[in-house]
Amino acid sequence: MRSSAIALVLLSWPCGLLAQGGPSPGPSEMSLQVDLREAPRRIFHSRMRIAARPGQFALRYPKWIPGEHGPNGPIGDVAGLVFTASGKRLSWHRDSDDMFRILVDVPQGANEIEAQLDFISPPPETRGFSGGASASAHVAVLSWNQVLLQPEEAAPARMRVSASLRLPARWKFGTPLRSQGGGDLISFAPVSLEELVDSPVLAGEFLHEIPIGPPGGAPHFVELAGESEDLLHVEPQLKSQWDALVAQAQLLFGAHHYRSYRFLLTLSDDLAHFGLEHHESSDDRVPERVLLDPDLRLSRLAGLLPHEFTHSWNGKYRRPQGLATGDYQKPMRGDLLWVYEGLTNYLGNVLAARSGLFTPDQSRGAFAFSADMMWAHRGRQWRPLADTAVAAQVLYGARDDWDAWRRDVDFYLEGDLLWLEADTMIREATTVPRSPSSTNRSRRRASSSTSRPRRESSRPTRSAC
Numbered sequence: 001m002r003s004s005a006i007a008l009v010l011l012s013w014p015c016g017l018l019a020q021g022g023p024s025p026g027p028s029e030m031s032l033q034v035d036l037r038e039a040p041r042r043i044f045h046s047r048m049r050i051a052a053r054p055g056q057f058a059l060r061y062p063k064w065i066p067g068e069h070g071p072n073g074p075i076g077d078v079a080g081l082v083f084t085a086s087g088k089r090l091s092w093h094r095d096s097d098d099m100f101r102i103l104v105d106v107p108q109g110a111n112e113i114e115a116q117l118d119f120i121s122p123p124p125e126t127r128g129f130s131g132g133a134s135a136s137a138h139v140a141v142l143s144w145n146q147v148l149l150q151p152e153e154a155a156p157a158r159m160r161v162s163a164s165l166r167l168p169a170r171w172k173f174g175t176p177l178r179s180q181g182g183g184d185l186i187s188f189a190p191v192s193l194e195e196l197v198d199s200p201v202l203a204g205e206f207l208h209e210i211p212i213g214p215p216g217g218a219p220h221f222v223e224l225a226g227e228s229e230d231l232l233h234v235e236p237q238l239k240s241q242w243d244a245l246v247a248q249a250q251l252l253f254g255a256h257h258y259r260s261y262r263f264l265l266t267l268s269d270d271l272a273h274f275g276l277e278h279h280e281s282s283d284d285r286v287p288e289r290v291l292l293d294p295d296l297r298l299s300r301l302a303g304l305l306p307h308e309f310t311h312s313w314n315g316k317y318r319r320p321q322g323l324a325t326g327d328y329q330k331p332m333r334g335d336l337l338w339v340y341e342g343l344t345n346y347l348g349n350v351l352a353a354r355s356g357l358f359t360p361d362q363s364r365g366a367f368a369f370s371a372d373m374m375w376a377h378r379g380r381q382w383r384p385l386a387d388t389a390v391a392a393q394v395l396y397g398a399r400d401d402w403d404a405w406r407r408d409v410d411f412y413l414e415g416d417l418l419w420l421e422a423d424t425m426i427r428e429a430t431t432v433p434r435s436p437s438s439t440n441r442s443r444r445r446a447s448s449s450t451s452r453p454r455r456e457s458s459r460p461t462r463s464a465c
């Protein structure tokens with residue numbers, strides 16, 4: 001049973017993409033309309049039009065989300081699933097062997113179906129990435145994988161999606177997606193499903209867009225949203241450090257592959273806290289008083305943006321082959337996470353120091369902390385670092401108790417030390433100053449510009465070092 005309020009919302013979509021007389025989506029097209037007007041109640045509404053064929057038609061809910069390194073698609077928080085064709089309700093069932101696979105009975109003569117679902121954003125204490133707490137009374141982060149189903153045979157890179165969004169009154173938004181039109185319905189330029197899932201939306205009642213970085217070149221922004229206006233004051237020193245972060249990243253990598261870049265920075269105690277990387281943005285969620293409390297700012301924010309920014313090069317533009325599956329259903333292999341996360345952690349610390357977000361002492365302290373933690377993790381006696389990478393999909397959700405013996409996702413902190421040593425060896429063994437970042441530059445220049453991930457095996461990384 002649905003509340004009358006929700007039914008009213010679902011009936012109030014404008015004519016257009018979902019109108020019965022509108023053009024049918026092509027075989028590799030779908031439309032997706034998301035309504036966040038009830039996000040303050042922690043429920044997101046979604047409707048889709050999908051090309052289909054008569055018979056049993058298979059749809060899938062995204063399971064392996066890029067950057068999350070595990071089968072974390074929040075299928076357990078999907079509700080209100082309804083399918084129709086020409087206004088008639090269709091029967092469906094779930095594949096008993098695959099909780100993410102939905103089979104819809106499409107009648108003869110139908111060449112498209114409409115699907116609707118709700119995503120229930122978990123309560124504030126819920127940890128996780130896109131499956132974690134994502135909405136509060138004043139702010140919400142929409143990860144498109146939360147609210148969609150895709151035809152089973154559709155490759156995300158080839159599926160075109162026309163997406164639109166409704167927000168609560170007076171809410172603003174930030175996203176790397178190009179928006180069209182105006183008014184209370186935001187329409188986005190059609191993109192591939194792969195790009196859509198890689199392009200979250202930060203929306204909120206209190207949201208500031210802060211341009212950062214040197215003038216000229218690709219634009220960079222911090223999209224800053226929080227639970228109140230009082231929490232969003234950015235001191236000039238921090239703004240200048242963010243400017244320096246952009247400049248230093250350009251010096252470090254020598255080129256960039258994105259059209260623009262946005263840090264989607266959420267300050268809230270009601271949302272899960274983490275950073276999640278994307279090509280042209282990052283989803284960065286921190287405690288709400290982080291700009292008011294210097295200790296909190298140092299421990300939870302200073303290193304986060306350099307890390308996630310680095311991922312746009314190492315992890316998004318370049319990605320280990322086991323993590324670039326091109327599909328949200330195929331299991332990812334994490335064996336090269338010591339490169340994906342380890343090198344990113346190292347270069348992120350370098351960028352934090354060079355941009356002034358860390359003082360030199362704080363930067364050395366970060367490496368000392370990594371060394372101390374790895375010394376204390378006696379699980380290194382039985383579990384090699386490589387196994388923490390292979391087992392990342394279970395270690396991210398592991399409890400904190402006994403983690404020194406079990407080991408944690410140690411490829412972050414041990415990666416700091418590993419890549420510090422690699423950097424030192426390269427500098428000592430070459431007459432021309434080189435480092436892992438200069439090998440990144442040479443590899444970047446040799447390739448064409450594209451936002452699609454390049455798959456990397458371990459061999460070129462080892463030979464580059």
Ligand SMILES: [Zn+2]
Binds near residue numbers: 341
């Ligand atoms: Zn990372």
